[in-house]
Amino acid sequence: MIASRTDLFARLDALGIAHKTHEHPPIFTVAEGEGMKDDMPGGHTKNLFLKDKKGVLILISALAETSIRINKLHTVLGCGRLSFGKPELLLETLGVTPGSVTAFALMNDPDVRVRFVLDAALMAHDIVNFHPLSNNATTAIAADDLLRFVRDTDREPEILDLGALAAAEDAAQ
Numbered sequence: 001m002i003a004s005r006t007d008l009f010a011r012l013d014a015l016g017i018a019h020k021t022h023e024h025p026p027i028f029t030v031a032e033g034e035g036m037k038d039d040m041p042g043g044h045t046k047n048l049f050l051k052d053k054k055g056v057l058i059l060i061s062a063l064a065e066t067s068i069r070i071n072k073l074h075t076v077l078g079c080g081r082l083s084f085g086k087p088e089l090l091l092e093t094l095g096v097t098p099g100s101v102t103a104f105a106l107m108n109d110p111d112v113r114v115r116f117v118l119d120a121a122l123m124a125h126d127i128v129n130f131h132p133l134s135n136n137a138t139t140a141i142a143a144d145d146l147l148r149f150v151r152d153t154d155r156e157p158e159i160l161d162l163g164a165l166a167a168a169e170d171a172a173q
Contacts, residue, residue: 002095028099042127052080062119
């Protein structure tokens with residue numbers, strides 16, 4: 001069964017994780033959310049659902065401003081070349097649709113099919129902001145609480161400096 005926003009908030013409450021949610025019109029891209037972020041402190045995210053040719057699934061949650069070179073990321077992650085996962089696979093594994101991808105959707109993956117990668121730049125913020133399973137709101141929690149939430153989904157987050165990886169690639173060119 002796919003979790004609802006109510007289910008998410010109940011899980012956060014059960015874990016003792018404080019959260020604050022701001023309602024807003026649906027946001028499908030980082031650019032669309034620019035003006036709305038002014039009233040919401042903390043690191044704002046972009047979330048990418050990726051798949052390699054062997055079926056490895058990866059969710060990346062990064063600081064919205066971080067540059068990510070998807071065509072080179074597989075070498076760091078030790079998987080095949082990555083591309084965006086199809087909407088049907090996203091819904092099947094994480095229970096969300098494009099535009100609503102979020103770290104909170106890991107609660108919809110009890111079989112732990114999806115690897116989770118976090119951007120170090122995002123984790124440098126005290127507060128992190130994610131959609132609460134739909135893109136018409138943003139929920140803020142403490143960065144340390146995000147780690148606790150992820151671990152409660154039976155996975156250990158992989159924290160990488162994605163911005164440094166992109167800068168190193170730029171320097172090598």
